[in-house]
Amino acid sequence: MTDLWPRVEPLLAAVERPARYVDHEWGAHHDAQAAYRAALVYPDTYEVGMANQALAILYERLNGIDGVAAERAFVPWSDMIEALRASDVPLFTLESCMPLRECDLIGITLPYELTYSNVLEVLDLAGIPVRSADRSGEHPLVIGGGPCAYNPEPVAPFFDAILIGDGEDAVLEIVSAHRAALAAGLSREETLGRLAGIRGVYVPSLYDATPEGALVASPGAPERVVKRVIADLDAVRSPLCPVVPFMDVVHDRATVEVLRGCSRGCRFCQAGMVYRPTRERSADSIVRDAIAALQCTGHEEVSLTSLSTADHASLEEVLRRLSRRLEGTAVSISLPSLRVDAFSLGMARLLGGGRKAGLTFAPEAGTQRLRDVINKNVTEEELLETIDRAFRAGWRRVKLYFMIGLPTETEDDVRGIGALVGRALAAARGATPADQRGGVRVAVSVSTFVPKAHTPFQWEPQIPLEEVRRRQVVLRDAMPHKGVGLSWHDPDTSFLEGVLARGGREVADVIEAAWRAGAVFDAWSEEFDLGRWIDAMERCGIDGRALANEPRDPDRPMPWEHIDTGLSRRFLLSERDRAYAGVVTEDCTFEECTGCGVCPSLGVDIRLSGVRHG
Amino acid sequence: MADEHFRLRVAHAKSGRLRFLSHLELTRACERSVRRARLPFSVTQGFNQRIKMAFGPALPVGTASTAEYYDVWLDSYVPAEEALARLTGATPELVGPAEAAFVPLRAPSLAAALTIARYEVILEGGERAADVLESELGAVVADGTFAVEHKGKSKVFDLARTLPKEPQVRSVEGRVVVEMTTRMGEHGSLRPDALVVAAIERSRSGATVMSVTRTGLFIEDGDGFRTPI
Numbered sequence: 125m126t127d128l129w130p131r132v133e134p135l136l137a138a139v140e141r142p143a144r145y146v147d148h149e150w151g152a153h154h155d156a157q158a159a160y161r162a163a164l165v166y167p168d169t170y171e172v173g174m175a176n177q178a179l180a181i182l183y184e185r186l187n188g189i190d191g192v193a194a195e196r197a198f199v200p201w202s203d204m205i206e207a208l209r210a211s212d213v214p215l216f217t218l219e220s221c222m223p224l225r226e227c228d229l230i231g232i233t234l235p236y237e238l239t240y241s242n243v244l245e246v247l248d249l250a251g252i253p254v255r256s257a258d259r260s261g262e263h264p265l266v267i268g269g270g271p272c273a274y275n276p277e278p279v280a281p282f283f284d285a286i287l288i289g290d291g292e293d294a295v296l297e298i299v300s301a302h303r304a305a306l307a308a309g310l311s312r313e314e315t316l317g318r319l320a321g322i323r324g325v326y327v328p329s330l331y332d333a334t335p336e337g338a339l340v341a342s343p344g345a346p347e348r349v350v351k352r353v354i355a356d357l358d359a360v361r362s363p364l365c366p367v368v369p370f371m372d373v374v375h376d377r378a379t380v381e382v383l384r385g386c387s388r389g390c391r392f393c394q395a396g397m398v399y400r401p402t403r404e405r406s407a408d409s410i411v412r413d414a415i416a417a418l419q420c421t422g423h424e425e426v427s428l429t430s431l432s433t434a435d436h437a438s439l440e441e442v443l444r445r446l447s448r449r450l451e452g453t454a455v456s457i458s459l460p461s462l463r464v465d466a467f468s469l470g471m472a473r474l475l476g477g478g479r480k481a482g483l484t485f486a487p488e489a490g491t492q493r494l495r496d497v498i499n500k501n502v503t504e505e506e507l508l509e510t511i512d513r514a515f516r517a518g519w520r521r522v523k524l525y526f527m528i529g530l531p532t533e534t535e536d537d538v539r540g541i542g543a544l545v546g547r548a549l550a551a552a553r554g555a556t557p558a559d560q561r562g563g564v565r566v567a568v569s570v571s572t573f574v575p576k577a578h579t580p581f582q583w584e585p586q587i588p589l590e591e592v593r594r595r596q597v598v599l600r601d602a603m604p605h606k607g608v609g610l611s612w613h614d615p616d617t618s619f620l621e622g623v624l625a626r627g628g629r630e631v632a633d634v635i636e637a638a639w640r641a642g643a644v645f646d647a648w649s650e651e652f653d654l655g656r657w658i659d660a661m662e663r664c665g666i667d668g669r670a671l672a673n674e675p676r677d678p679d680r681p682m683p684w685e686h687i688d689t690g691l692s693r694r695f696l697l698s699e700r701d702r703a704y705a706g707v708v709t710e711d712c713t714f715e716e717c718t719g720c721g722v723c724p725s726l727g728v729d730i731r732l733s734g735v736r737h738g
Numbered sequence: 739m740a741d742e743h744f745r746l747r748v749a750h751a752k753s754g755r756l757r758f759l760s761h762l763e764l765t766r767a768c769e770r771s772v773r774r775a776r777l778p779f780s781v782t783q784g785f786n787q788r789i790k791m792a793f794g795p796a797l798p799v800g801t802a803s804t805a806e807y808y809d810v811w812l813d814s815y816v817p818a819e820e821a822l823a824r825l826t827g828a829t830p831e832l833v834g835p836a837e838a839a840f841v842p843l844r845a846p847s848l849a850a851a852l853t854i855a856r857y858e859v860i861l862e863g864g865e866r867a868a869d870v871l872e873s874e875l876g877a878v879v880a881d882g883t884f885a886v887e888h889k890g891k892s893k894v895f896d897l898a899r900t901l902p903k904e905p906q907v908r909s910v911e912g913r914v915v916v917e918m919t920t921r922m923g924e925h926g927s928l929r930p931d932a933l934v935v936a937a938i939e940r941s942r943s944g945a946t947v948m949s950v951t952r953t954g955l956f957i958e959d960g961d962g963f964r965t966p967i
């Protein structure tokens with residue numbers, strides 16, 4: 125393999141933050157001998173990608189196989205992209221500094237729709253044709269996976285295969301099948317045919333779109349691609365010795381995923397639908413893996429992550445045991461966010477030291493009516509009570525998340541957000557001694573609802589850009605100003621997210637055209653330019669507004685219908701009806717089965733470490 | 739709190755491609771190697787508890803070193819050789835430790851005590867220029883002051899004070915090597931390559947700075963310089 129370092133090193137004196145490109149961190153895995161080489165790519169910069177737990181898991185899994193080396197690659201920042209292109213140096217992996225195109229496999233995670241242009245940038249920088257159809261046997265296999273794989277169509281032409289669902293076991297099977305295919309001298313087509321036989325692997329070239337938008341499998345390929353799911357999280361250890369970055373990355377800490385899945389059932393939430401069923405790691409395994417990771421990495425913080433950590437049945441026990449083990453070591457424990465309905469002050473106090481965990485609540489909607497529509501089972505009383513308790517206990521800041529544009533939203537609901545924030549602020553002030561009230565702050569973050577695939581709201585229209593702006597004005601006028609910090613998620617970004625989230629295969633042309641016109645780092649607001657995307661849609665004859673802003677007919681097939689998450693269509697439709705009727709649905713980890721279909725169809729079960737207390 | 743404390747001073751490198759680390763990145767890496775080495779480190783008191791460590795003067799991104807130092811306070815005694823061995827096994831080699839020794843608890847801080855830095859600047863190109871460069875460096879020094887622009891601000895160094903020794907220029911294997919000793923003041927320290935670049939520009943030799951390495955950090959006392967360990 126080629127070592128590009130002698131050509132990369134001279135570029136580093138002139139670029140920002142060269143620590144992104146130097147490798148040699150503690151825990152980086154070097155294996156010059158391995159015959160099979162995989163590059164794991166996060167389609168954003170080093171400091172964003174190094175926080176990604178999925179890549180850390182796959183890195184450890186793949187490097188555990190004899191004869192396999194997995195290395196990391198990220199998107200260089202713009203100054204380095206320019207430097208690489210100017211000196212004709214292809215994109216390289218960090219560990220061996222070898223060209224990506226010399227790898228056997230390139231795995232690219234798809235964390236967010238707005239990283240799609242970066243995927244093309246990575247392939248092009250690597251000197252690999254961006255479309256699967258233009259690649260041949262001399263190129264690596266390019267395989268995608270991750271959260272956005274649940275509607276793979278907009279990026280399908282760029283990938284040779286896409287993994288749907290949990291990757292822990294599937295990557296081992298993919299690599300094993302690929303090594304066997306290489307050993308047998310199979311052609312690229314034959315290799316892809318083999319991969320299509322692995323559960324959870326979608327090979328886009330084996331599916332054709334019908335005029336109605338459905339995708340039909342070629343003979344031999346499964347009609348529906350069923351997502352992979354790890355039945356028991358305790359069977360797979362959390363990364364014990366992940367790479368320790370030098371650079372200050374987004375989440376610079378050891379991480380243990382305490383549970384996967386969430387069945388709260390928020391009707392807008394894709395993660396809550398596609399990662400079912402809920403599977404908790406046991407307290408023993410969380411404590412053991414957290415301590416092991418801290419010892420191996422030397423991190424000063426450990427985070428217990430998941431979609432809803434406070435729901436974990438044994439969380440109090442875990443926090444108690446971890447605090448005891450970590451006493452006197454200046455290691456802090458953090459939780460990603462606390463749910464208003466599961467928040468307990470005792471729990472928050474267990475979070476070590478004098479540090480106050482950030483209080484983050486997501487009521488999402490301003491009125492109880494709309495919260496019932498979206499199945500966000502949080503009442504205003506609970507929210508105000510929690511704020512009261514927290515501010516009496518010394519908290520002075522709270523962050524509230526809301527969305528505008530949810531199905532059935534009226535102006536009253538929008539104004540309701542302002543009113544609720546006003547009452548939250550009053551509760552916070554009321555619970556704070558008079559001389560400290562000046563420091564009370566309520567941060568309010570408002571995003572635009574973007575309907576996502578495999579949710580009960582997948583048929584709903586997203587409100588158009590002009591309407592977003594109008595409702596923002598309504599909201600701003602209804603919002604108290606003093607003591608409130610209001611921030612918006614950029615509506616232009618949400619519009620594009622909507623097009624990319626529910627588009628079909630035809631949207632790939634738009635992605636390629638926008639990227640060719642200069643789109644890259646779209647998730648970075650200062651780099652994002654909607655104009656480039658609108659032009660691209662026009663040139664490709666794609667009506668973005670129709671894709672994002674018009675309601676879909678449930679009788680017509682969706683572009684992701686061949687992707688099987690285990691959720692039954694009947695469940696999604698029934699949840700949609702219940703939303704319109706304002707009827708809530710309980711969480712099956714607290715109450716009885718709601719019939720979503722996942723457990724029976726995937727042959728798995730909810731796994732709890734104890735009894736949950738709601 | 740613990741009655742007994744120990745203050746271990748560690749010398750370490752910043753070499754190879756890890757010369758591209760910033761000061762903050764390097765200090766955090768050192769903290770994490772102390773944790774991984776499982777030394778019985780002390781923890782600062784107060785709201786935000788931290789490992790109790792202190793560092794010497796910062797090095798710019800891209801500048802290597804063979805002589806960086808940090809102090810780490812320990813709650814119990816570990817023989818220095820053992821601490822060094824444990825740190826060596828827990829630190830990326832390119833920033834690995836070279837020496838460790840206990841210093842008195844009341845010794846002045848590294849930041850205050852280390853006032854003298856020695857650097858080696860290696861040039862590329864302009865081979866014929868060793869003697870030319872030497873005389874041009876002499877001319878720059880003879881100016882008495884040297885102004886540096888940094889982030890839109892101009893800083894003027896008094897060279898008589900900043901350069902306790904004359905810079906030395908020699909040729910090693912066809913490359914020009916400048917050895918320079920600087921005194922660091924309260925108002926910052928002179929980057930040795932800035933002075934060398936000024937001399938190169940005057941000499942018009944077309945040479946460029948290939949690498950800058952800090953080769954020594956010293957405490958200045960009465961009649962000379964001594965290392966902190």
